[in-house]
Amino acid sequence: xxxxxxxxxxxxSVLAIAAQDAPTPPAPELLDHAALSARMGAIxxxxxxxxxxxxxxxxxxxxxxxxxxxxxxxPAVAQPAILVVANIDGPQAFSSAVALTHAQAxxxxxxxDKLVQDFLAKTTVYIVPRANPDAAEARFAxxxxxxxxxGTGVDNDRDRRDGEDPPSDVDGDxxxxxxxxxxxxxxxxxxxxxxxxxxxxxxxxxxxxxYMLALEGRDLDRxxxxxxxxxxxxxxxxxxxxxxxxxxxxxxxxxxxxxxxxALAEFMLQHKEIAMVVTxxxxxxxxxxxxxxxxxxxxxxxxxxxxxxxxxxxxxxxxSKRYGELTTNKTKGRGSDSGSFxxxxxQHRGLWSLAIPLFDIPTEAKKKEPASGDKTAEDNPAGGxxxxxxxxxxxxxxxxxxxxxxxxxxxxxxxxIDASNExxxxxxWKSFAHPELGAVEIGGFAPFARTEPPxxxxxxxxxxxxxxxxxxxxxxxRVSIEEFSAKRLSPxxxxxNAAIYNGALLPLASKSGQRTESSRPLKCVLVLPEGxxxxxxxxxxxxxxxxxxxxxxxxxxxxxxxxxxxxxKLDSDNAGAATAMVEVK
Numbered sequence: 407x408x409x410x411x412x413x414x415x416x417x418x419s420v421l422a423i424a425a426q427d428a429p430t431p432p433a434p435e436l437l438d439h440a441a442l443s444a445r446m447g448a449i450x451x452x453x454x455x456x457x458x459x460x461x462x463x464x465x466x467x468x469x470x471x472x473x474x475x476x477x478x479x480x481p482a483v484a485q486p487a488i489l490v491v492a493n494i495d496g497p498q499a500f501s502s503a504v505a506l507t508h509a510q511a512x513x514x515x516x517x518x519d520k521l522v523q524d525f526l527a528k529t530t531v532y533i534v535p536r537a538n539p540d541a542a543e544a545r546f547a548x549x550x551x552x553x554x555x556x557g558t559g560v561d562n563d564r565d566r567r568d569g570e571d572p573p574s575d576v577d578g579d580x581x582x583x584x585x586x587x588x589x590x591x592x593x594x595x596x597x598x599x600x601x602x603x604x605x606x607x608x609x610x611x612x613x614x615x616x617y618m619l620a621l622e623g624r625d626l627d628r629x630x631x632x633x634x635x636x637x638x639x640x641x642x643x644x645x646x647x648x649x650x651x652x653x654x655x656x657x658x659x660x661x662x663x664x665x666x667x668x669a670l671a672e673f674m675l676q677h678k679e680i681a682m683v684v685t686x687x688x689x690x691x692x693x694x695x696x697x698x699x700x701x702x703x704x705x706x707x708x709x710x711x712x713x714x715x716x717x718x719x720x721x722x723x724x725x726s727k728r729y730g731e732l733t734t735n736k737t738k739g740r741g742s743d744s745g746s747f748x749x750x751x752x753q754h755r756g757l758w759s760l761a762i763p764l765f766d767i768p769t770e771a772k773k774k775e776p777a778s779g780d781k782t783a784e785d786n787p788a789g790g791x792x793x794x795x796x797x798x799x800x801x802x803x804x805x806x807x808x809x810x811x812x813x814x815x816x817x818x819x820x821x822x823i824d825a826s827n828e829x830x831x832x833x834x835w836k837s838f839a840h841p842e843l844g845a846v847e848i849g850g851f852a853p854f855a856r857t858e859p860p861x862x863x864x865x866x867x868x869x870x871x872x873x874x875x876x877x878x879x880x881x882x883x884r885v886s887i888e889e890f891s892a893k894r895l896s897p898x899x900x901x902x903n904a905a906i907y908n909g910a911l912l913p914l915a916s917k918s919g920q921r922t923e924s925s926r927p928l929k930c931v932l933v934l935p936e937g938x939x940x941x942x943x944x945x946x947x948x949x950x951x952x953x954x955x956x957x958x959x960x961x962x963x964x965x966x967x968x969x970x971x972x973x974x975k976l977d978s979d980n981a982g983a984a985t986a987m988v989e990v991k
Contacts, residue, residue: 428873429519431511434503434864438546439469439539445506446474446535453513455479456526462534463669466556469539471669476512477530478523486882486980487530487679490875491670492686494643494747496541497552500858501686501764505535507868508875521876529879530679537747538642538666545854549575551582552853557640557664560655572636573621576840577848582622583833584850585632587843592617602835602849603816625842632843642666643687644745648753649712657745670747674755678925681882681912681980682758683751684875689761690739691748692726695719701917714752715917721954724911725760728877733870737763756919758912760878764867765859767819767831819851831855881911883981885928888957890986892964892972899941900990902962904974906930906952914952914981925979928952930960933973933987938966966990 437445450459456478462471477485492498492505512531515522536542544553551573573582586594586604593615597603607615623633640658644651647661662668674680691714698719699711714722729735739761743749751759823831835849859867889905906928908914919925927950932940943962952958964972969990976984 428521428869428876429511429515431507431865431868431872434500434507434868436499436503436545436858437506439536439543442502442506442536443470443472446472446509449509449513450474453516456516457509457513460532462673464665465538465540466665467540469543471534471537471539471666473532473534473673474509475530475532476509476516476526478516478527485528485530485679486681486879486884486982487532487677488875488878488882489674489677489680489683490531490533490686491537491683491747492533492535493539493542494537494670494685495687496538496544496554496556496642497854497857498687498764499542499545499854500864502535502542503864504686504764504868504871505533508872509533509535511872525876525879528884529882531875532677532680534670537670540666541642549580549582550853551575552857555636555638555641555656557638557642557645557658559637559639570626571624571632571634573623573633576622576624577836577838579833581833581852583848583852584619585622585838585840585843585846585848586617586619586835586850587840587846588616589618591615592619594619597814597817600817600820602820602832603814605814622848625840628842630843632840640664643689643747646671646745646747646750648746648749649744651744661745667747671750674751678979680757682760682878683748684760684762684878685748685751686762686764686871687748688740688763689743689746689748690737690763691722691759691761692729693736693763694738695723695726710753710921712749712753715921717917718752718758721912721916722758722760725758725878725881729760729762729874732874732877735762735764735867735870736768737766739763740766752916752918754922754924756916756922756924758916762871764871765863766856768822769815769818816851819856826860828860883908883910883912883914883952883954885914885952885976885978885981885984887974887976887984887986890974890988892969892988892990894969894990895963898965898967900964900966900969900972902932902943902964902972902988904960904986905957906949906960906976907957908952908954908981911954913954913956914978915950920950923950928976928978928981931975931977932962932964933975934964935966935968935970935972938964938969938972941965 447459450457456476458475460473460475462473464470490505492501512522516526540556541553544551575582593607594604594617595607595613595615597605604619607613621633625632639655641656642664644656645658645664645667650661651657658664662671697713698716699713701715701717748759748761751757831852833849833852835847838846838848840846886907888907892900892902895901914928915925927948930947930949932945941963971987971989973987
């Protein structure tokens with residue numbers, strides 16, 4: 407109960423911080439790599455008192471990757487830090503725009519915003535706005551195409567030709583969309599409620615596929631499968647060691663074969679002060695609860711089961727709750743976290759990994775308000791007048807409902823597009839004479855339709871994410887010396903007592919961090935006057951586990967003939983440092 411109350415108090419305190427007037431970031435802008443790099447340099451150049459450009463590495467195409475570091479002056483290595491990484495997934499170029507607004511808001515706010523000043527006085531922030539520059543450049547090129555793979559390619563169809571069938575703009579409309587065509591071996595059917603959407607046929611329900619579905623492209627090798635062999639195959643965010651898929655072409659030749667992956671990993675190893683990583687991308691750990699396993703499960707197997715350890719998952723749930731209250735973002739993640747940066751951060755480095763998808767087309771359509779006196783949808787679900795409705799069966803049999811094809815989530819997305827006047831997000835299906843396949847239809851969701859919100863929402867999204875980011879500094883573990891005393895018991899014998907306190911929500915190390923021992927433990931050193939010795943206790947103590955809102959008491963007996971002062975030093979990688987001196991009484 408005491409631990410629960412401590413967590414609740416911690417949550418209340420950070421919500422109080424969030425209630426303060428946070429700075430309003432500038433409106434996000436989509437910038438290509440050259441413009442984004444120039445903007446980062448301009449921020450660092452204009453605000454040397456709080457911002458600095460820190461090199462991270464280079465992409466496979468030799469584009470430079472940098473981080474902006476924010477702190478109140480030259481940061482102490484032991485000061486806890488947050489790393490913000492955006493655009494690690496190629497199509498998520500909008501996330502770069504949001505991260506860059508964070509950087510500008512921190513730089514501008516350092517001069518006159520107390521909330522930013524207090525935040526940076528105790529927390530260092532590293533922002534990498536674009537971790538995957540090669541894939542992001544496709545957003546600014548024609549034809550428009552969501553590029554994910556930028557790494558080494560393989561012969562996917564084993565025809566001894568590599569990269570002969572990449573996705574391409576077959577109909578020349580400037581967009582690489584989707585193709586569908588009738589085929590007796592197809593696995594897809596049209597959505598029964600809207601033929602614009604496609605459904606995977608379910609044989610268990612007696613459904614037989616009628617269509618093939620593939621990215622728009624040619625079939626130059628004439629194997630009746632278009633777009634199956636692109637120039638590149640390896641995807642950056644599948645190239646990290648955690649649950650790396652050895653036989654998957656998208657995973658790369660070996661873990662961290664991609665230069666961007668290795669650069670990010672080395673950056674984190676060099677900056678041990680990083681205690682938390684916030685990633686803007688396709689994956690999620692805050693909106694939906696991630697898979698969790700028992701704390702003791704790690705010790706039972708040589709290779710621990712994937713998932714958050716339950717103690718860490720409980721604390722993540724508290725952060726998730728606050729995130730929902732502050733942002734109201736309900737966007738769920740997409741794709742698997744196998745080989746992802748986000749999973750590697752938690753599982754291998756033992757750090758808090760907050761994965762945030764900024765936008766996806768909603769799948770929960772807004773209900774229309776009925777006019778006064780009209781029947782609601784519940785009153786008349788089939789439509790028509792009341793008399794006809796009364797004659798209709800009130801409920802169909804269970805077997806009939808079971809056999810009916812369930813509408814796809816794409817149907818809800820199309821309803822949102824129609825209701826929001828966002829027609830450009832969907833390319834209407836049109837007939838086309840494909841050079842190899844014959845009669846096909848080309849259309850479907852346009853590139854970046856599901857990753858970029860309506861322009862009018864950009865400032866609101868940037869503001870809500872900054873508000874949440876500014877609360878996270880109070881959550882990071884921070885050690886302090888709460889009590890320290892030295893008392894003479896007899897001539898030459900001194901009793902020394904100390905209490906070390908962690909006043910944050912998060913523990914000194916996560917359960918994953920304790921398992922991996924990837925960060926060195928808190929070092930507690932008793933500093934004695936010359937000629938003194940310790941009769942009881944250790945001069946140096948290593949502390950690996952200190953929970954949030956928790957303290958640890960320490961005791962020593964010191965032998966010293968003429969004592970003056972005794973000191974205590976605390977030192978850690980990412981939980982701060984502290985020093986105290988006491989006069990012997």
